[in-house]
Amino acid sequence: MKTETCGTCNDTAAIVRRNYRFTEMGIPVELENINVIECSHCGTVDPIIPNINGLMLTVAMAVICNPRKLGGEEVRFLRKYVGKSATEFSRFLHVDPTHLSKIENNKTEIGPRLDKLVRLMVANMSPELTDSIQKLMRMIPDIEDSCAESSPSLQINPQTMSCHYAPALA
Numbered sequence: 132m133k134t135e136t137c138g139t140c141n142d143t144a145a146i147v148r149r150n151y152r153f154t155e156m157g158i159p160v161e162l163e164n165i166n167v168i169e170c171s172h173c174g175t176v177d178p179i180i181p182n183i184n185g186l187m188l189t190v191a192m193a194v195i196c197n198p199r200k201l202g203g204e205e206v207r208f209l210r211k212y213v214g215k216s217a218t219e220f221s222r223f224l225h226v227d228p229t230h231l232s233k234i235e236n237n238k239t240e241i242g243p244r245l246d247k248l249v250r251l252m253v254a255n256m257s258p259e260l261t262d263s264i265q266k267l268m269r270m271i272p273d274i275e276d277s278c279a280e281s282s283p284s285l286q287i288n289p290q291t292m293s294c295h296y297a298p299a300l301a
Contacts, residue, residue, distance in 0.1 A: 137170035138177055144170035151178045157211075158204045159284040160190060161297075180289060187212060189292045192263045193285055195250045197296065200275045203237040206249055210235070213256040223252055243276040 133146040151167050153160045166179040180186055191212045194205050201209075210220045210231075221231040224245065233239035241249070254260045254267055283296040 135168045137168065137173060137175055139175040140170060140173040142170060142172040144168045144172070144175070146179070151176070153178060156187075156190060156208055158190070158194070158202075158208050161284055161286045162186075163286055163288045165289050182289065182292075185292050186287065186289060188259050189287055189294055190285060191253070191257065191260060193287075193294045193296075195254055195260065196263055196266050196270060198270055198273050198275060199283070199296075200243070201241055201246050201249060203235045203241075206231075206241060207235040209249060209253045213253055215256075220252075223256075224248055243274075247271055247274065 134143050135146055136142075137144040145168070146166050147169055148164055148166055151162045151165050153162050162178060162180070168175075168177045168179065170176075191209060194201070194209060210217065213220075215223070217231055217235070218228050221228040224231065226245065230239065234241045234245075250267055250271075251264075254264045285294060286297050287294040
């Protein structure tokens, strides 16, 4: 069995392979079949993500190309992905920063036009996402104009960077 030092308590922890719910991005993402450091002493579980930039790119592409209307957490993720403050991003979108904040905090539902504008802005602000622009342009007419009751969980295989949406995690 492989071991690693626990980042929390510095005790010896086991490295095991399993699915891991990655909550640090602010949207529901489950990493499939990934190595994690599990500490039996303090209970900490930390993922080992060998290609964090590839993971972030995969999530961003999945979010902008998902035919479901964007939720607030997804708008916030995309804004942060392109490295914009809320004030900067709201200027690009021609909305008041307070309105953007309400959208990101799910106090106000994003409108259909603003939803599409966010996707297009993010796709054009990130050179890594240019491959997804054509796919996004084909699917824009089919993006839902209303939000579902529960957000699906994005599941990613970090080894292949393949992804799919599954019913929301409990």
